[in-house]
Amino acid sequence: MLKGRHLIDPMDFTLEEIQEIxxxxxxxxxxxxDYSDICKGKILANLFYEPSTRxxxxxxxxMLRLGGQVIGFSEAISSSxxxxxxxxxxxxxxxxxxxxxxxxxxxxxxxxxxxxxSSIPVINAGDGGHQHPTQTLTDLLTIKSIKGNLDNNxxxxxxxxxxxRTVHSLIKSMSRYKNNKFVLISPKKxxxxxxxxxxxxxxxNIEYLEIEKMDDVIKDLDIxxxxxxxxxxxxxxxxxxxxxxxxxxxxxxxxxxxEDMIVMHPLPRVNEISYExxxxxxACYFEQAKYGMYARMALIAKLLGVN
Amino acid sequence: MLKGRHLIDPMDFTLEEIQEIxxxxxxxxxxxxDYSDICKGKILANLFYEPSTRxxxxxxxxMLRLGGQVIGFSEAISSSxxxxxxxxxxxxxxxxxxxxxxxxxxxxxxxxxxxxxSSIPVINAGDGGHQHPTQTLTDLLTIKSIKGNLDNNxxxxxxxxxxxRTVHSLIKSMSRYKNNKFVLISPKKxxxxxxxxxxxxxxxNIEYLEIEKMDDVIKDLDIxxxxxxxxxxxxxxxxxxxxxxxxxxxxxxxxxxxEDMIVMHPLPRVNEISYExxxxxxACYFEQAKYGMYARMALIAKLLGVN
Amino acid sequence: MLKGRHLIDPMDFTLEEIQEIxxxxxxxxxxxxDYSDICKGKILANLFYEPSTRxxxxxxxxMLRLGGQVIGFSEAISSSxxxxxxxxxxxxxxxxxxxxxxxxxxxxxxxxxxxxxSSIPVINAGDGGHQHPTQTLTDLLTIKSIKGNLDNNxxxxxxxxxxxRTVHSLIKSMSRYKNNKFVLISPKKxxxxxxxxxxxxxxxNIEYLEIEKMDDVIKDLDIxxxxxxxxxxxxxxxxxxxxxxxxxxxxxxxxxxxEDMIVMHPLPRVNEISYExxxxxxACYFEQAKYGMYARMALIAKLLGVN
Numbered sequence: 001m002l003k004g005r006h007l008i009d010p011m012d013f014t015l016e017e018i019q020e021i022x023x024x025x026x027x028x029x030x031x032x033x034d035y036s037d038i039c040k041g042k043i044l045a046n047l048f049y050e051p052s053t054r055x056x057x058x059x060x061x062x063m064l065r066l067g068g069q070v071i072g073f074s075e076a077i078s079s080s081x082x083x084x085x086x087x088x089x090x091x092x093x094x095x096x097x098x099x100x101x102x103x104x105x106x107x108x109x110x111x112x113x114x115x116x117x118s119s120i121p122v123i124n125a126g127d128g129g130h131q132h133p134t135q136t137l138t139d140l141l142t143i144k145s146i147k148g149n150l151d152n153n154x155x156x157x158x159x160x161x162x163x164x165r166t167v168h169s170l171i172k173s174m175s176r177y178k179n180n181k182f183v184l185i186s187p188k189k190x191x192x193x194x195x196x197x198x199x200x201x202x203x204x205n206i207e208y209l210e211i212e213k214m215d216d217v218i219k220d221l222d223i224x225x226x227x228x229x230x231x232x233x234x235x236x237x238x239x240x241x242x243x244x245x246x247x248x249x250x251x252x253x254x255x256x257x258x259e260d261m262i263v264m265h266p267l268p269r270v271n272e273i274s275y276e277x278x279x280x281x282x283a284c285y286f287e288q289a290k291y292g293m294y295a296r297m298a299l300i301a302k303l304l305g306v307n
Numbered sequence: 308m309l310k311g312r313h314l315i316d317p318m319d320f321t322l323e324e325i326q327e328i329x330x331x332x333x334x335x336x337x338x339x340x341d342y343s344d345i346c347k348g349k350i351l352a353n354l355f356y357e358p359s360t361r362x363x364x365x366x367x368x369x370m371l372r373l374g375g376q377v378i379g380f381s382e383a384i385s386s387s388x389x390x391x392x393x394x395x396x397x398x399x400x401x402x403x404x405x406x407x408x409x410x411x412x413x414x415x416x417x418x419x420x421x422x423x424x425s426s427i428p429v430i431n432a433g434d435g436g437h438q439h440p441t442q443t444l445t446d447l448l449t450i451k452s453i454k455g456n457l458d459n460n461x462x463x464x465x466x467x468x469x470x471x472r473t474v475h476s477l478i479k480s481m482s483r484y485k486n487n488k489f490v491l492i493s494p495k496k497x498x499x500x501x502x503x504x505x506x507x508x509x510x511x512n513i514e515y516l517e518i519e520k521m522d523d524v525i526k527d528l529d530i531x532x533x534x535x536x537x538x539x540x541x542x543x544x545x546x547x548x549x550x551x552x553x554x555x556x557x558x559x560x561x562x563x564x565x566e567d568m569i570v571m572h573p574l575p576r577v578n579e580i581s582y583e584x585x586x587x588x589x590a591c592y593f594e595q596a597k598y599g600m601y602a603r604m605a606l607i608a609k610l611l612g613v614n
Numbered sequence: 615m616l617k618g619r620h621l622i623d624p625m626d627f628t629l630e631e632i633q634e635i636x637x638x639x640x641x642x643x644x645x646x647x648d649y650s651d652i653c654k655g656k657i658l659a660n661l662f663y664e665p666s667t668r669x670x671x672x673x674x675x676x677m678l679r680l681g682g683q684v685i686g687f688s689e690a691i692s693s694s695x696x697x698x699x700x701x702x703x704x705x706x707x708x709x710x711x712x713x714x715x716x717x718x719x720x721x722x723x724x725x726x727x728x729x730x731x732s733s734i735p736v737i738n739a740g741d742g743g744h745q746h747p748t749q750t751l752t753d754l755l756t757i758k759s760i761k762g763n764l765d766n767n768x769x770x771x772x773x774x775x776x777x778x779r780t781v782h783s784l785i786k787s788m789s790r791y792k793n794n795k796f797v798l799i800s801p802k803k804x805x806x807x808x809x810x811x812x813x814x815x816x817x818x819n820i821e822y823l824e825i826e827k828m829d830d831v832i833k834d835l836d837i838x839x840x841x842x843x844x845x846x847x848x849x850x851x852x853x854x855x856x857x858x859x860x861x862x863x864x865x866x867x868x869x870x871x872x873e874d875m876i877v878m879h880p881l882p883r884v885n886e887i888s889y890e891x892x893x894x895x896x897a898c899y900f901e902q903a904k905y906g907m908y909a910r911m912a913l914i915a916k917l918l919g920v921n
Contacts, residue, residue, distance in 0.1 A: 036655050041343050043368055054707055057685050061657055061711035064683040069371040071364050073381065074687065085575035088582075093361055093574060096597040097368035267707060268699035275702075290710035348650050350675055376678040378671050380688065392882035395889075400668055400881060403904035404675035 003305030006115040006122045010136040010169040015176055018140065024298035024307055025141050025291070032065070035297065038306045039068030045098035046072030047090065048125070049105040054267060055125050055134075058289070059102045062296035066306075071098060088117040095119040100304055102134075103127075121303040129165050135266055136169040137299060138292035143174075143223060145291060146262050146284055151178040154220055158185040159227035159247050159272060161192040166266045167227055168196050175206050182208035183217050185247065189239075214247060218257045224249070226265045226272055226285075250274040254282070264288055310612030313422040315431045317440040317476040322483055325447065331605035331614055332448050332598070339372065342604065345613045346375030352405035353379030354397065354421075355432070356412040361574060361596070362432050362441070366409045369603035373613075378405060395424040402426040407611055409441075410434075428610040436472050442573055443476040444606060445599035450481075450530060452598060453569055453591055458485040461527055465492040466534035466554050466579060468499040473573045474534055475503050482513050489515040490524050492554065496546075521554060525564045531556070533572045533579055533592075557581040561589065571595055617919030620729040620736045624750040624783040629790055632754065638912035638921055639755050639905070646679070649911065652920045653682030659712035660686030661704065662739070663719040668881060669739050669748075672903070673716045676910035680920075685712060702731040709733040714918055716748075717741075735917040743779050749880055750783040751913060752906035757788075757837060759905060760876050760898055765792040768834055772799040773841035773861050773886060775806040780880045781841055782810050789820050796822035797831050799861065828861060832871045838863070840879045840886055840899075864888040868896065878902050 002017055013021070028035050044063040048056050051074055060070045087105070091114040094101055101118070103111045104125040111124035111131075126132040144150050155174060161167050161184055171192075174180050182201065184192050191210060201208050211217055218224065226249055249263065254277055265273060265285040277283050301307040309324055320328070335342050351370040355363050358381055367377045394412070398421040401408055408425065410418045411432040418431035418438075433439040451457050462481060468474050468491055478499075481487050489508065491499050498517060508515050518524055525531065533556055556570065561584055572580060572592040584590050608614040616631055627635070642649050658677040662670050665688055674684045701719070705728040708715055715732065717725045718739040725738035725745075740746040758764050769788060775781050775798055785806075788794050796815065798806050805824060815822050825831055832838065840863055863877065868891055879887060879899040891897050915921040 033655075041340075041372070043371055045364070053687055053704075057659070057708065057711050060685045064657055064685070065655070071367045071371070073360055085577070089575060090360075092593050093596045094364065096593060097364050097600055268703060270699070286706050286710060289707045293711055348647075348679070350678055352671070378674045378678070380667055392884070396882060397667075399900050400903045401671065403900060404671050404907055 002302040004121060005303055006111075006118070006124075007133050007299065007303070008112050008115055008122070008124045009131050010133040010173055012133070018137070018173075021137060021295065021298045021302055022141055022144055024301065025294045026145065028297050028301075029145075029294050035066055035301065035307070037067035038301060039063060039066035039304065042066075042068040042100070042304060042306070043098040044068060044070045044072075044300065045094045045101040046070060046074075046125075047094065047101060047103045047105075048072065048074045049103075049110070051075050052104050052126060054289070055104060058134075058292045059123075059125065059296055062293050062300055065293070066297055066301060068099075068300070087114050090114075091118045091120075091122065100300060123299065123303070126165070129163055131169060132165050133169065134292070134296055134299065135166045136173050137295040138288060139166070139170050139225075139264065139266075140173060141295045142264060142284060142288045142291045143262075146287070147222065147260075150174070151180065153222040154181045154183065156183040156185055156214075156217060156221040156224045157227070158214055158224065158249070160190045161186040161227075162190040164227045167192075167225070170225065171196055172200050175200055175204055180206070182206065183221060184208060184210045185212070185214050185217065186210075187212060187247075214249070214253060215256070218253055218261075221257065221261050224257070224261060224263050226263060226269070228266075228268065228270055228272055248272055248274060249277055251276045251280075254280055257282070309609040311428060312610055313418075313425070313429045313431075314440050314606065314610070315419050315422055315429070316438050317443040317480055319440070325444070325480075328444060328602065328605045328609055329448055329451055331608065332601045333452065335604050335608075336452075336601050342373055342608070342614070344374035345608060346370060346373035346611065349373075349375040349407070349611060349613070350405040351375055351377045351379075351607065352401045352408040353377060353381075353432075354401065354408060354410045354412075355379065355381045356410075356417070358382050359411050359433060362411060365441075365596070365599045366430075366432065366603055369600050369607055372600070373604055373608060375406075375607075394421050397421070398425045398429065407607060430606065430610070433472070436470055438476060439472050440476065441599070441603055441606065442473045443480050444602040445595060446473070446477050446532075446571065446573075447480060448602045449571060449591060449595045449598045450569075453594070454529065454567075457481070458487065460529040461488045461490065463490040463492055463521075463524060463528040463531045464534070465521055465531065465556070467497045468493040468534075469497040471534045474499075474532070477532065478503055479507055482507055482511055487513070489513065490528060491515060491517045492519070492521050492524065493517075494519060494554075521556070521560060522563070525560055525568075528564065528568050531564070531568060531570050533570060533576070535573075535575065535577055535579060555579055555581060556584055558583045558587075561587055564589070616916040618735060619917055620725075620732070620738075621747050621913065621917070622726050622729055622736070622738045623745050624747040624787055626747070632751070632787075635751060635909065635912045635916055636755055636758055638915065639908045640759065642911050642915075643759075643908050649680055649915070649921070651681035652915060653677060653680035653918065656680075656682040656714070656918060656920070657712040658682055658684045658686075658914065659708045659715040660684060660688075660739075661708065661715060661717045661719075662686065662688045663717075663724070665689050666718050666740060668903070669718060672748075672906045673737075673739065673910055676907050676914055679907070680911055680915060682713075682914070701728050704728070705732045705734075705736065714914060737913065737917070740779070743777055745783060746779050747783065748906070748910055748913065749780045750787050751909040752902060753780070753784050753839075753878065753880075754787060755909045756878060756898060756902045756905045757876075760901070761836065761874075764788070765794065767836040768795045768797065769837045769839065770797040770799055770828075770831060770835040771839045771841070772828055772863070774804045775800040775841075776804040778841045781806075781839070784839065785810055786814050789814055789818055794820070796820065797835060798822060798824045799826070799828050799831065800824075801826060801861075828863070828867060829870070832867055832875075835871065835875050838871065838875060838877050840877060840883070842880075842882065842884055842886060862886055862888060863891055865890045865894075868894055871896070 108128040108130040415435040
């Protein structure tokens with residue numbers, strides 16, 4: 001039963017509950033008109049304490065396409081937080097106006113705290129370097145819809161694996177399905193942290209490989225998940241400039257990949273995928289954005305119990 | 308007849324007109340579905356020249372829950388005012404797009420000026436230290452709904468009584484009902500100004516007491532209206548730090564209060580009400596926020612003449 | 615066939631296509647209820663990389679009054695652009711969420727680039743000093759509706775004719791209709807650039823006069839199009855202060871004008887039209903704002919193919 005629940009951590013839901021959401025997402029994709037009014041009279045409050053246009057748009061479009069409405073703010077400066085209000089008070093007040101809320105906050109754990117005081121379902125729309133569960137739902141729906149299966153994939157993940165929040169959640173989530181293997185491609189300084197490699201992968205006897213060069217492994221991958229090198233995660237400008245171009249996907253590398261490999265990216269990209277790759281039918285990152293909207297539609301409908 | 312009118316000052320409406328709005332508010336609370344489409348095709352323009360998330364959300368949710376739509380801005384920086392446009396021109400243009408407007412402005416009298424040039428109803432959503440009439444409607448609806456009566460109350464008002472705009476309006480409004488008594492609790496430096504004590508209270512022979520300590524009087528109160536000590540109203544930081552903690556409501560003080568006393572607060576609070584009080588059934592400030600939305604729904608419906 | 619098209623340059627559409635939009639605009643004005651649901655289920659994305667409240671409100675109200683919904687941002691700071699995303703990527707992602715997009719950008723050519731990557735219709739809502747085609751549609755609809763005819767007018771255009779983007783588009787557009795004459799009133803330093811006077815007016819044998827003083831010609835005009843002297847177009851403050859008051863329309867000048875001359879202005883005005891003129895029935899600039907909303911309604915409906 002998902003009605004009335006919060007989604008803070010990608011692992012909050014069981015495999016069965018995730019499945020429920022994915023199935024509903026695919027139903028919505030097939031018959032959008034059947035769902036275009038199910039949230040009539042409902043309001044989503046988008047509390048974005050830091051800007052994230054893409055995620056905000058995705059939530060807004062999701063709610064609007066279900067017939068609901070949206071209120072919100074898109075950065076802390078235009079909110080009561082400038083008057084020193086706690087997030088606990090904010091969510092309790094917002095619960096007077098809205099039926100469900102999505103919270104984006106630069107501080108880890110903010111959504112969790114909000115959910116503890118909230119009378120309405122809270123969705124974590126990203127909290128610092130911590131969690132971003134609707135990105136994970138997006139990724140799962142994309143893989144299920146395009147690859148047809150969440151099991152038996154060789155999943156390459158490339159870029160900043162140390163700080164990349166979406167990557168950690170993806171590994172944890174895909175580890176719950178059968179027989180997936182991971183190829184972790186990153187500079188050593190940005191390699192996957194122990195709490196993922198030891199606590200998730202080794203603990204569950206999941207096969208994985210850590211490697212520095214994409215060229216050596218791209219031919220084996222079913223999925224290549226590219227990530228942005230986020231400038232703000234680096235300690236200094238030199239370090240950033242030295243590393244940022246190391247992991248760029250281009251046509252040449254794509255030529256070595258399987259014909260049915262798919263390329264994913266949480267977006268926005270800077271230059272880690274060359275524009276020439278966009279034309280390749282295996283480039284799925286814009287489709288992925290669309291799946292993100294459908295996954296959020298299904299999630300909102302489930303948490304509101306209106307589907 | 309409220310259709311087509313403006314609401315600039317809380318005293319703009321007669322007692323009968325206020326009553327009309329309160330009655331409609333209560334009808335909406337009981338049968339929200341009957342009102343969920345009455346503003347279909349209507350647009351509210353929220354012109355917020357300074358941020359006030361709570362008030363903005365309340366207006367937006369109100370309009371959306373009536374089936375209407377909302378356009379607006381939430382701070383002056385993203386508006387044409389940066390090109391030097393007058394508020395008279397802004398409201399005349401906004402009147403081409405919207406059916407009703409709520410204006411929040413840091414400068415006293417702004418809403419009044421706007422209303423003089425406007426072809427659509429203008430609601431003052433707060434202008435500087437001056438007026439905030441929908442907060443007053445909120446307060447009246449809260450008292451009427453929870454206490455059952457706007458007459459015969461002993462009303463304690465605590466905090467910054469000098470600069471607190473909501474407090475002045477509340478006193479003026481409640482003075483129009485029968486047999487209410489006021490207990491005004493504040494540091495001397497922040498006590499109620501003469502134009503309220505002399506012009507409103509003494510002039511109308513209303514019983515009131517000015518006192519510095521909440522402890523001495525809390526046992527007599529039917530309503531305790533707490534207010535925030537607004538940093539921006541102080542002349543210097545030292546003064547602020549010295550006074551801000553003087554008037555904090557906690558469990559200990561609540562123990563001395565009547566069993567049916569209600570605690571109100573316009574929100575956001577900083578620390579003038581301890582979190583431990585939130586659990587007390589007499590703490591009504593979050594309910595109050597909800598009443599605020601219903602009061603605004605009734606007001607919008609009345610000014611548009613759609614109810 | 616306008617369905618699926620972009621509108622980047624005011625000259626993108628043929629005279630017949632413009633006519634189609636004007637005819638639909640007038641139908642919507644006459645029977646708004648017939649069109650109040652035609653965009654149900656559709657979403658407009660307003661991508662405003664620089665603030666322009668008026669234009670943004672006009673687009674939002676237009677979409678909402680067609681029964682559609684709106685997502686967007688109103689300045690670049692709250693968008694992914696701060697993460698370095700290209701406009702090509704932004705529009706491709708936005709195309710996953712929305713059905714049509716309006717783009718306002720300080721850089722010339724931005725909307726054009728966006729349209730080349732977009733899967734949904736893109737409307738240029740102003741790009742730097744370049745183009746602002748929906749203002750042109752607004753002007754044409756205003757003239758057609760009030761004057762009754764887009765041919766045979768003597769059109770005075772006053773103010774900053776060098777940098778004023780709306781002015782250039784208006785001249786190009788009105789030059790396509792029969793027997794219009796132009797009177798171009800400006801300080802010499804802000805006179806019409808060669809690419810308009812030579813390439814458009816002379817090339818098409820259109821009669822025009824360049825003059826410095828409004829008083830000398832106002833009696834001959836059917837239309838007086840006033841424009842703002844934009845501070846940001848000047849090279850220094852002194853230059854601005856010296857020139858800005860030179861071209862102010864007041865009651866005295868209006869007394870010399872024809873009885874059926876109309877005064878237009880793209881708004882916002884600063885002081886180039888005295889407030890005393892507002893009462894004059896020939897002052898049409900606020901009506902013009904309303905026509906702007908209707909022109910955008912028709913445009914959106916045509917590009918979406920829903921009318």
